[in-house]
């Protein structure tokens with residue numbers, strides 16, 4: 001086996017599992033054991049840590065036929081019954097492939113790309129409009145992420161979290177988070193089931209049955225709303241409305257296609273809302289603690305827009321610094337520092353080391369995104385210039401940034417939507433506001449030198465903070481932009 005911390009006879013490395021920003025500890029282990037490929041063991045399960053671009057590429061990309069599965073969760077599959085969650089589907093099955101295929105086809109090809117961009121732009125404008133008066137910028141960013149996904153998928157543009165579809169999806173999201181914190185660990189570490197005091201089964205059963213009801217509502221709820229809208233001619237163009245109107249025009253779809261479509265729509269919310277929210281928090285954090293970066297992006301926007309107006313996708317190619325800034329947010333503060341764990345489906349040998357079938361592979365995306373051989377010096381510093389070539393354009397050679405969205409066959413199918421959305425939201429916020437006076441929750445000033453601790457979770461959130469959004473263009477421009485929607 002490859003090197004790694006020695007661990008204890010019975011518990012293995014269970015006590016070595018880092019409690020804070022685990023990706024940083026794994027980088028330290030890599031240095032200590034002088035290897036980019038490490039192993040850990042807890043009873044019943046072997047883990048491999050992949051600390052470099054080479055080892056991630058060799059296994060997750062080149063050998064993706066055998067390294068694309070997920071940890072099987074009895075909790076999620078058998079008790080909650082959410083076999084329709086793409087992110088946890090068994091790899092290489094027809095069912096998984098057809099979901100990914102339909103996702104790409106409906107969300108990310110032909111007309112859908114321009115419709116998605118239209119919705120992203122409108123959601124960005126609704127966001128800056130709310131930020132003019134709101135006291136809760138975090139709530140507004142979260143609503144913007146949800147607004148974006150619901151408008152793209154169903155043409156629903158919620159004005160608050162009270163929308164019934166949001167309520168039920170947030171409820172299910174919370175249960176998934178609880179499962180991830182507690183119950184899900186039981187699946188990953190089966191021996192925990194035998195430790196006394198572990199999550200009481202009764203509580204879990206109740207949670208599972210609630211989750212099953214919510215899951216059904218999430219899948220079927222918006223359907224009737226869309227049908228009504230189509231019948232009354234009020235439906236906005238969306239993935240769902242296009243699918244249904246084609247059916248109404250006589251383009252029959254099989255029951256299977258309908259089921260997959262329903263699943264894909266619900267998956268977009270569940271996979272896209274927390275991730276996009278987190279990325280938006282990171283944008284605001286980066287701008288707040290790097291005022292010089294903020295000023296430079298604003299100057300670029302002011303020069304390109306040539307007067308008080310709002311940016312849109314037509315300005316994209318003339319705003320390389322804004323693009324570099326968004327790339328740098330994805331690099332410096334990765335939303336998913338470990339992507340999502342992959343699992344192997346066959347015994348394999350790598351560099352002489354045996355990797356048994358069923359091993360969990362932890363791709364340390366954070367380590368790759370902070371690797372100086374890939375991104376230049378001082379990767380712990382936030383510096384959009386690393387993405388800018390001497391001629392001022394965006395450097396396409398730093399394509400490793402894609403690992404912020406995962407690896408191989410499992411790579412995030414929503415990444416194009418995510419990148420467009422975060423870009424247009426960042427550009428809109430920068431144009432409309434100066435973000436100032438960042439304070440931590442104890443009221444201490446935050447600067448680029450402050451130590452920031454991100455949450456130790458699959459989706460790693462930045463520390464909470466307070467900031468001020470000061471309008472920098474006439475408010476009437478923002479009012480007009482949403483009035484004409």
Ligand code: HEM
Nearest residue numbers: 087268271272275279335339340405406407410412414418
């Ligand atoms: C900042 C935003 C986002 C980030 C950082 C992100 C990141 C990721 C990562 C790391 C994975 C796992 C890749 C792997 O296993 O190697 C993933 C999977 C997935 N993402 Fe995203 N994502 C984002 C936004 C979205 C959005 C907006 C959608 C939908 C519209 C989406 C849909 C999905 C789905 C369905 C999967 C499961 C794919 C599979 O397991 O086959 N994501 N994402």
